[in-house]
Amino acid sequence: MRSALVLAGGRGERFWPMSLPGRPKQLLPLADGTILLTATLERLDGIVAPEHTWILTGRDLFEPVSRLVGDRARVVAEPVGRNTAPAVGLAAILAGAYGAEDAMIVLPSDHLVAHRDVFRADLRLACTLAEERERLVTFGIQPDRPEVGYGYLERGAPIAGHERAFEVKSFREKPDLDTARRYVASGDFRWNSGMFVWRPDVLLAALARHRPGLAHGLAAFEAPAAAAAAGDAMAFEAAIARDFAGLESISVDYAVMEKADNAATIDAAFAWDDLGSWGAWARRRPRDERGNVVEERAVAIDSDDCTVLGGGDRPVVVIGGKGLVIVQHDGGTLVCPADRVDEVRKAVAALDERGWSTPPPDDEGNPR
């Protein structure tokens, strides 16, 4: 049986001031009403059963995530964030304990995917490759711009007998702009989408080989996971509370994928957007004749290439703006040039420092 891990941690800082602590991007309704976490689960319908679907999230999000997903998945709260390698390792152990030994699909909870059926067909291709060839499978996205906010992967030779499947020649971290341009021009590079498919035992073997310390730490969860599968949820929760924080904080890309000789990538047929910043958000919205995205209670006067979002009950007006992103929402107001939206975490950090961060919404989801 197949399993899935949906990664739903993170404070959603990149969408400040719209996302708030306790109400990150994956839980916010988008303009069309979609909630990204819900949409992610719906993409797995019929491929993975709810009892073999795990969501890993932060302790502060456990309540709202559990309420949102109901019985469509099992929710596990990490006491502290430890990046993706401990998360995927833990999920692999859980899947094994619950008897789901076929492919495990790992999906971030906050990406947008268009063409749902195409995506599901690609997932099935990846599952076959993971199951039959013991591959660590990634999805490579054809870049349409020299994005510096993503990692890239360099495509190698085709894998015989598997449609759109290739060896991975190299993984590359977020490039500078010149390098990104070179990647796009070469045609050999794909965006690393952060989605993975592997068999739990294959992933754990790769962890043991390339990051033995972490694999050793994860082994402590085997007995508690077996206990959980046998009905003793308390034992598992106690183990998480006791031992999870001691695991090494490292990404699975760095811990395993870059070193593995059995990585593979599938050229994605679906359309994808990680919706990772206000820039990504604005790319999906209609523009006026001067290139402005003007949404909700917002006005752009004699401005060009601005994104102006007036959320909440107060208007926001830009006069003579050029290439600015201006977002007003419950959490406050952000102003920055469009090419610096990736720095919005600095705003969140500065507010934390001053004690000005907006508290998370109350139980009804209203801002306090």
Place this chain on the structure above:
Amino acid sequence: MRSALVLAGGRGERFWPMSLPGRPKQLLPLADGTILLTATLERLDGIVAPEHTWILTGRDLFEPVSRLVGDRARVVAEPVGRNTAPAVGLAAILAGAYGAEDAMIVLPSDHLVAHRDVFRADLRLACTLAEERERLVTFGIQPDRPEVGYGYLERGAPIAGHERAFEVKSFREKPDLDTARRYVASGDFRWNSGMFVWRPDVLLAALARHRPGLAHGLAAFEAPAAAAAAGDAMAFEAAIARDFAGLESISVDYAVMEKADNAATIDAAFAWDDLGSWGAWARRRPRDERGNVVEERAVAIDSDDCTVLGGGDRPVVVIGGKGLVIVQHDGGTLVCPADRVDEVRKAVAALDERGWSTPPPDDEGNPR
């Protein structure tokens, strides 16, 4: 006896989103707690008696202005704004009716004046000139920058026997930047401060000569003003309600000053700021080492020459801003380059058009 007219109309649009309809600049407490209208009246203490001090304001401001000034002045509500010429004409008629036939001092209610005693000495100089030489007296402010937001006056020959008093060679409307630079370089030009001193009869004679139609319209208020002075306030109010809207809407500069041969100007010894825009406001605030003015709940990250004001309970953050003015307040949020703050009325107009203007504050002065 001397009299005074304090001009307190206007919506305060230039300070959107801080100023709101019903709570314009002259009624807002500034950062140091000063209320500009109150400070204006205090400057007249001992020079003009409260019973000869009139405040003209809009109908929507009659209540809050009356509450603020108590018995320190007589408040008259204009049913509609008609610019300054009808206002000063009406005040001159009132002063005459109340037996205050010496100099009348006309002051906007929303200017900042430093060195109160110097200002009062200058007012007395102006009163003497108005009373003894039948002059229409203005105050010329030495420009310290090529401001395009002000009118200018060109100084002529000195007036013998009157300290710092000069003929006015010409009045100039708001110049473009090159012209303003030329004015500043020449040394012969002064900012027209919008303050005036004249005898009521001299002003009315000039109106009759240069704008006879308006003078004729104003004559209809002579009998009601006399009735008011005799205790019949109702007759005067009825006349205002009936006839004021029919008066020509025109500035006193254009209707009279530019054409008069008895205009004079006194080189102001006091420091003055009309505080006419967010730019003027920012000039009075301390800057950080990168030229940013950052006030209240505001943060400037890697920014230069920005003014960031975070009023209200939500923070505002700018990242990588250059020369921007960003103001968040009850009324909403304004973003514009510093050299375009004079266009903030466009924001107010755009919000009016969309029905997004913030309602005026309630009776306790709280935003609704």
